[in-house]
Amino acid sequence: MSDTGSGNKMWGGRFSSGPDAIMEAINASIDFDAKLYAQDIAGSKAHAQMLASQEIISASDAEAILHGLDTILSEIEAGSFKFSAGLEDIHMNIEARLGELIGPAAGRLHTARSRNDQVALDFKLWVKSAAQEAATLLEKLMQVFLNKAEKHAGDVMPGFTHLQTAQPVTFGHHCLAYVEMFARDRSRFIDAIERMDECPLGAAALAGTGFAIDRDMTANELGFREPTRNSLDSVSDRDFALEFLAATAICATHLSRLAEEIVIWSTPQFNFVVLSDKFSTGSSIMPQKRNPDAAELVRAKTGRINGALLALLTVMKGLPLTYSKDMQEDKEPVFDAAQNIELAILAMTGMVADMKVNTGEMAKAADAGFSIATDLADWLVRETGIPFREAHHITGRAVALAEQKNCGLEELSLEDLKSVSDRIDTSVFDVLSVEKSVASRTSFGGTAPKNVAEQVKYWRKRLKQ
Ligand code: ARG
Numbered sequence: 001m002s003d004t005g006s007g008n009k010m011w012g013g014r015f016s017s018g019p020d021a022i023m024e025a026i027n028a029s030i031d032f033d034a035k036l037y038a039q040d041i042a043g044s045k046a047h048a049q050m051l052a053s054q055e056i057i058s059a060s061d062a063e064a065i066l067h068g069l070d071t072i073l074s075e076i077e078a079g080s081f082k083f084s085a086g087l088e089d090i091h092m093n094i095e096a097r098l099g100e101l102i103g104p105a106a107g108r109l110h111t112a113r114s115r116n117d118q119v120a121l122d123f124k125l126w127v128k129s130a131a132q133e134a135a136t137l138l139e140k141l142m143q144v145f146l147n148k149a150e151k152h153a154g155d156v157m158p159g160f161t162h163l164q165t166a167q168p169v170t171f172g173h174h175c176l177a178y179v180e181m182f183a184r185d186r187s188r189f190i191d192a193i194e195r196m197d198e199c200p201l202g203a204a205a206l207a208g209t210g211f212a213i214d215r216d217m218t219a220n221e222l223g224f225r226e227p228t229r230n231s232l233d234s235v236s237d238r239d240f241a242l243e244f245l246a247a248t249a250i251c252a253t254h255l256s257r258l259a260e261e262i263v264i265w266s267t268p269q270f271n272f273v274v275l276s277d278k279f280s281t282g283s284s285i286m287p288q289k290r291n292p293d294a295a296e297l298v299r300a301k302t303g304r305i306n307g308a309l310l311a312l313l314t315v316m317k318g319l320p321l322t323y324s325k326d327m328q329e330d331k332e333p334v335f336d337a338a339q340n341i342e343l344a345i346l347a348m349t350g351m352v353a354d355m356k357v358n359t360g361e362m363a364k365a366a367d368a369g370f371s372i373a374t375d376l377a378d379w380l381v382r383e384t385g386i387p388f389r390e391a392h393h394i395t396g397r398a399v400a401l402a403e404q405k406n407c408g409l410e411e412l413s414l415e416d417l418k419s420v421s422d423r424i425d426t427s428v429f430d431v432l433s434v435e436k437s438v439a440s441r442t443s444f445g446g447t448a449p450k451n452v453a454e455q456v457k458y459w460r461k462r463l464k465q
Helices: 021-027 029-053 060-080 090-108 115-150 171-195 214-220 232-234 239-265 293-316 325-354 358-366 372-382 387-407 414-422 426-430 435-440 449-464
Strands: 156-161 162-169
Touching: 021 029, 029 060, 029 115, 029 162, 029 214, 029 325, 029 449, 060 090, 090 115, 115 171, 115 232, 115 239, 115 325, 115 449, 156 171, 156 358, 156 435, 162 171, 162 435, 171 239, 171 449, 239 293, 239 325, 358 435, 372 387, 372 435, 387 414, 435 449
Parallel strands: none
Antiparallel strands: 156 162
16 A cells, blocks of 8 residues: 555645555545535635625635636536545535636635534535425425325225224325325424524634634525524534434335335235336236336335434444544435435325326225224114123124125124124114215214315415415
C-alpha cells in the first residue's frame, strides 16, 4: 500500500504526506454524497449572501462566489463536473472547483462555517424534501383507495381473523382501512418535517462563531422556520434522519401487509383480484402464470428499509457529542430507504388503481365458512334476551348441524333451527344473509355500506384541506 504522495489541498497544511490509498477509500464519501450537490450549492449561496450583507466578505467576492457556484451547478447537471475521491466529499469537491473558477475569493466562502454545519444542513434539506415527496405520494395512494372504496362500498367479502373467515365486511371498508394507515404514515412524515424545520447552518464546527453572522437570514433564505438554538446539538443531531427512517419503516410495513393481501387475493384459489398486465409478470416455463412480482417486491423492500433504520440507530448509539466521522455513514441507508419507499408507494398506487376486483368471487367467499354465525348469536341476544355466552353456544350447535347437512346457516329449516333452540322463530331469516349482516353494522367505524360512503366523503374533504 502506498500513499498518494500529495496532501489534501483543503486541509493538508500540517501534513507532510497524503493519505494511504486505503485511508482515502474508507474516508471518501463522494461516491454517495454527490447526491447532495444541489443542497450544498444552495447552502453556500445563502451563506455567501449573508456574509456579504453582514460585511464579513466584500460584495464583489460574494458576487464572484455566487456566479462560480451557479457555474458548478450547471457543470454537475450537465455531467461535465469531475468528482475526485481525493477531495473526499461533495463539500470539498465543490469548494475546490470554485477555487479553480474564481481564484482566491473562493477561500472566503468557508468563513464562519465548517463542514460539520454544512453537512448537517445539506442532509437535512435533502431529508426534508424526501419526507415531503413521500407524503405527497401517499396522498395519491389514498386517493386511489378512496375511489375503490366508493365503487365497492356495498360489495361484500369475507373479513378475516387468523386468515380464517370471520364476519362479512364490505370491500370498500377494507380499502378504507388502508386509507387510515396511509393517512397516519403521511402525518408521520409531516410531523417529522415540522420538527426538522430548524436550520443548523452557522453552528460552525461545534461552538458557533465570533463573526457577526445572521442566522435568521440564512434560515429564512433556505426555507426553514428558524435557526437551531444550540450549536453543539446542531452538528450532532441526526434525529431528523432517524425519524424519517422510522416513518419510512412503518409505512413500508403497512405496504408489505397490503402487498401480502394482494399476493393472496390474486392466487387462482382466492381469485378476489386480477392484476393488470401492466403489473403482472409471466413465467418463462409455465405459460398459465401471472405472477404478482411487484407486490412481492414491495413486501420484500420492507427488509432493507427496516434495516436502514436499524443501521442508523446503531451508528448514532453511544456517539459522544459532537460530530464524529461515524456520522458520515448516515447517508447511504437514508438514500436507499427514500428511493425504495417512493418506488414501493408508486408501485402500489399503480397496482391498486389498475387491478380488477372480482366482486362475484368475493361475495361467494363471504357466504362460505358460516361468516354470519355472529349475526345469529346477536339475533338471539336481541330478540330473546338470552345472554351472549349462551347464544354463542346455541349458534355453535347450529353451525355443527349445518356442517353435518353440508349447507349454510340460512339454508337450515326452521325446524332444524328450533332443534338447537326453541326460542328461534321465522323472523331469524331476516338477519341471515351476508348483505343484511354488513348493512346492520352501522356502529361508528363499522363496515356498513352507508358508513363506507360517509367515510369516503370525510376523507375527500380532509384531503382537500
Ligand atoms: N463527509 C463528511 C460527512 O458526511 C462531512 C463532514 C466532515 N467533517 C469533519 N469534521 N471531518 O459527515
